[in-house]
Amino acid sequence: VIVRALGFPPDRITVTNNSTDTQSLTAALRELTDDDVERCRLKLGVDGGQIGLFLGSLNPEKQIPFLIEACKAVRTKVPDFELVVVGDGPERSWVEAATRELDWVHLIGARTAEGRVPYVAMSQLLLVPSAVGLVALDSIALETPIVATRGGCGPEIEYLVNGVNACLLAEGTSSASYARAVVDLLVDNERREALVAGCRDAQGAVTLEAMVDQFAAGVEAALCAS
Numbered sequence: 181v182i183v184r185a186l187g188f189p190p191d192r193i194t195v196t197n198n199s200t201d202t203q204s205l206t207a208a209l210r211e212l213t214d215d216d217v218e219r220c221r222l223k224l225g226v227d228g229g230q231i232g233l234f235l236g237s238l239n240p241e242k243q244i245p246f247l248i249e250a251c252k253a254v255r256t257k258v259p260d261f262e263l264v265v266v267g268d269g270p271e272r273s274w275v276e277a278a279t280r281e282l283d284w285v286h287l288i289g290a291r292t293a294e295g296r297v298p299y300v301a302m303s304q305l306l307l308v309p310s311a312v313g314l315v316a317l318d319s320i321a322l323e324t325p326i327v328a329t330r331g332g333c334g335p336e337i338e339y340l341v342n343g344v345n346a347c348l349l350a351e352g353t354s355s356a357s358y359a360r361a362v363v364d365l366l367v368d369n370e371r372r373e374a375l376v377a378g379c380r381d382a383q384g385a386v387t388l389e390a391m392v393d394q395f396a397a398g399v400e401a402a403l404c405a406s
Contacts (some may be wrong), residue, residue: 194406201350202321202386208294209322212301220298224286230366232327233303235296235318238269241311241332242384245271246355248278248285250309253359254286258366263307265293300324304372305365309358312337320345320382325375327351327362339386345378 232251238244251263259283265275268290278285283363288299296318300306306326313334319326320339330337331351340346347361365372 188206194397202317203293203381205297205318205321206383208297209301212297217298217302221302224288225262226262226264226286226302228260228284228315230261231303232261232263232305232307232366233265233299233324234267234307235300236267236308236311236315238265238267238271238275239311240271242269242271242308242345243310243331244274246309246358247307248274250355250359250362251285251307252282253356254366255282257359257363261366262286264288264299264303266296298324303361307362312340316346317386320379320386321326322400323379324373325356325365325379327365330357331376339382341378344373345375345382347375 232254234242234244234247236242247264255261263278264286265285266288268325272287275285275287279287284320291299300318300322301324303324306315306324308315308326309331310329311332311334312326312328313336314337316326318324318334325346326340327347327349328337328340328348329351337348340348342348347360347365349358365375
């Protein structure tokens with residue numbers, strides 16, 4: 181869209197849809213058993229039936245204080261809500277402080293590739309308030325809808341469609357409004373399951389294999405045009 185807006189000919193633009201190896205994630209999810217998930221919950225001491233997961237780097241642009249404030253508001257409406265944080269970075273101290281204050285906040289640290297799958301599997305929603313990037317692929321591949329604002333996001337936000345496979349809020353949304361959106365999805369199983377189905381439907385379009393095919397087609401088109 182940006183390149184087209186600059187006046188570049190549309191027939192010379194190839195959209196590759198940036199992706200990672202999502203097939204390994206979906207395979208790991210299929211192999212995961214209910215017992216695996218339960219063991220993970222017990223190891224963490226997670227008792228709640230409603231779990232929100234933050235997945236990503238703990239950087240300032242991710243708005244970690246905003247996330248914690250919003251989750252406190254969620255907890256007042258959903259008493260069995262718990263927050264699990266998978267990631268590391270300069271904002272880690274905010275999460276560490278929250279774990280000392282709140283026994284329903286759990287900090288895991290960084291996990292890569294298949295190591296993150298059990299934590300996503302135990303969660304109802306991914307909670308990433310800002311700067312959504314490749315986590316959009318995790319959301320789709322692991323069939324766990326994301327609640328996000330449009331602030332500071334990478335191009336991967338285009339894979340998410342509000343009300344279809346994600347809940348996307350306007351940039352500048354308050355923590356209270358964000359919390360209300362999370363609560364609405366946690367208490368409305370039918371609506372949340374519709375978003376899960378939307379994630380599943382989107383899986384084929386955002387794979388590493390599809391990106392490679394589109395990139396190769398773009399190169400071939402460029403060579404033919406020359």
